[in-house]
Amino acid sequence: MKKSIVFVFIFAMQISFAQNLILSGTVKTKDSSIPFASVYLEGTSFGTTTDSRGFYKLSVDPGTYVLIVKSPGYRSLKKEITLQNSQTLDLVMVEDALGLDEVVISATRNRVERKETPVVVSSIQPRLLNATQSLSAADGLSYTPGVRVETNCQNCGFTQVRLNGLDGGYTQILLNSRPIFSSLLGVYGLEQIPTNIIDRVEVVRSGGSALYGSNAIAGTVNVITKDPVLNTWEIGSNLAIIDGEALDRNLTFNTSNVADDLNSGVTLYGTYRNRESYDANDDGFTEIVELRNTTVGAKAFVKPNERSRVGINLNAIREYRRGGDRLELAPQFTDITEELDHDTFIGGLEYEIDSKDYTNKFQVYSSASYTNRDSYYGGLGGGRTRQDSLTANNAFGTTKDLAWVNGMQYTKFFKNEDVFTAGLEYNRANTEDVIPGYDRLIDQSVNSSGAYAQYEWKPSQKFTALIGTRLDHVVVDGDYSIGGITRGVDLDQTALSPRLTLSYLLTKDLRLRGGYARGFRAPQAFNEDLHISSVGGEPQFVILSDQLDSEFSNAYTSSINYSKTINLIQVDVLVEGFFTNLQDPFTLVSTGAVLENGSILEEVRNGESARVFGSNFEFGISPTPEWRFQLGGTLQNTEYDEPQILFESDGTPGETDILIDEFVRVPNLYGYLNTSWLPNEKFTVDLTGTYSGEMIVPRVVSETGFLSLNEIDPFLDLNLKLESHTHVNDEFMLTISAGVRNMFNSYQDDFDRGPTRDSDYIYGPNLPRTFFIGLKFGKLH
């Protein structure tokens, strides 16, 4: 019996016909033989597997064949052969470096391997969000080249994402590939997505793909939420102490249940966060605002059959934030208060179906978000007059915001691996922001319809071209008023935005890419224009100027990517050049204290054309699975063609117009560092940090709104985190972590003081030195 136990293979079993030729030989690399490689003739049943010495033997009929040799870890070999007589043929295979086979959606909206995407996609994994102790999506984003997350207000803590130095409005933020972040939600939205529901964040710099909106000029940030397979549950809690003074408490939970046949499943999650306000300079006014956020959500799917899937997601976010002084009083009795109470509901439904042979795919989706917000932007401003009190009592406002995204998409996969994608989109955004006391109104509706088509052409193994275009028709109807000044936008515009990306595999480790993208933004109030800051004890408003033209951009990128796996060593190097030219960019110009009550008004105007150019780099090496190092950053310049006016003087003695020839708040050098040591499954150490170089930050220095341009020194924000993981049994695991953020306390030291401060004068790391501990338990995996 023992002798009858021999290895017989499914392929070898097929060889049972009359054949008279023997093809044999050895499959090998330059140095050694390759056992267990598959050797077969294409389109026939002739095939075998090499033995432990790499030897193969095939009995075949005479004829001409394509011989194929495959083995995991090697590049497949294809060879045409004509067989007349039995012969010996040795086959030499080349090793294949497949170090980076994670699946990426953003670049082409279809799942492909990251290394092969025509567009460079930087992916932020949950490991990194965890290593950097990120509580929200906004925190972890800086750990990818070209991205900086900055805080823009001491009173409301509003953050924005700068990509390649361009501010928030140039980046499209997507949730599961859908642009549901409306103009209002964009202001605080990224801070409202808890990290426990994030699977990964994909960043695409420059608008290389035609599939995402025309306003994705700087790029897209796509937050992808988890798609579970296992039944798990998890409860986590974090406690942080900001500079030994303010507590930040956080509680999260999530649980997933997926049916045994994987045809349906649900994930439920929730987060509660309570952060106390922090005052860095003891002037009684906040630098970091008080924050309370409760998020609950559910995500479910059902597969009516093998080829189709229905997905639904529902989220409710309640967020309260307040900054200024004397937070314990009602806002109208304080000198400055910004108080925002958001109530947001997001819902989405999608359906996708594949054809029987999986070569055609059709998707249809609809998502909506609705936010109801109560706001208070104001206060006594240091004065105690009757007028101050009256103004303070009337600074309450309400906002209603609706974003509705609908679309359908068709994808065709060709036999030669070419992919054609086409789709239609209809998006609607309505924003109504009213503060009666200031006579302030934003009543805006933006309707945009878009059609896009894209062809991914792979004429050879080495070359890929992604050719696409989108046609957008945008209708903006907006009424804007503040303190008696009334403006409007009534625009109906159609624009064509072509996109092209080329990718060429120079050697098996080296890939070159190049791309061009045209983009445009229709004039409208973007998220930062809804924000009201506080300057000189008065609110500072933004209003659109009349006769705004659309803004157009041309973006060029080129990159070289080297990735190689040598045994256990993984190396990845990316160097990317970018050049973006902005025509008539929307620019904020301060017109000084022109409103009746002395408030400062900033106008959105078509600014001077500008160029943004530079280089992003990323260097990653992992010598063994225990060690990972990553260093990345950006070296860049911004230039206006003509000096851009930032402040328009009204002729007050000692004040002049302020002109600038580069962008403010954009350093020429910034980057990040990310080091992990994972000695075993029980313990990990992460050292992470960001660096931001010198930059110019404007600060309002007089009641008239006059600016000084301050040169800011560099910051190095380093974090250390230790984590220990205990596997109690298969049903219960425990993770304990502790560490410090911004260990060298590299923090802004010249905050403006008191009720008349410029609340926008905040820059640098968003936290001073902060110690934290965390606990997570459950059936984690």
Place this chain on the structure above:
Amino acid sequence: MLRLNLIFFSLMSLLVIQESPAQNSKHIQWLSFEQLEDSLVSNPKKIVIDFYADWCVYCKKMDRVAFKDTEIISELNRSYHSVKLDVETQDTIRFGGEVLFNRQIGTKRTPVHDIALRLASRPEQAFSLPAIVILNEDFEVMARYFRYLSPTELKKILYQFSF
């Protein structure tokens, strides 16, 4: 051959009766390859091999669902020898007169053992998990599955090949 099969079948039925405590067990009697070799001599049965790895989330799901199903457990214990192998194992496996190693250790981050490469590699595709291989008493491959199998699917397969 048919007669042989009949003999096997009757023999197996006898063995089944003798081994009734095993089939009532709440756990699958997982064997190693070395144990399999001995078991095949003393008790020829068809074989189910489950290749898995720590990084394979669908394998984990199968462990928790299909391989916990009481009907599947008793069918596996009754009609099959069940073998389970972590493809990343560093162990040297002696089987069928050969000595097999995991020669990818030190060169790959997810090193796959030679025995798994031999039994669960496919032409034109990279090695993937889950991989379930069903073999007859002579250790000839009858079927291979390279995807997640729900309890219903696995039950169907086990009944289909048990005769």
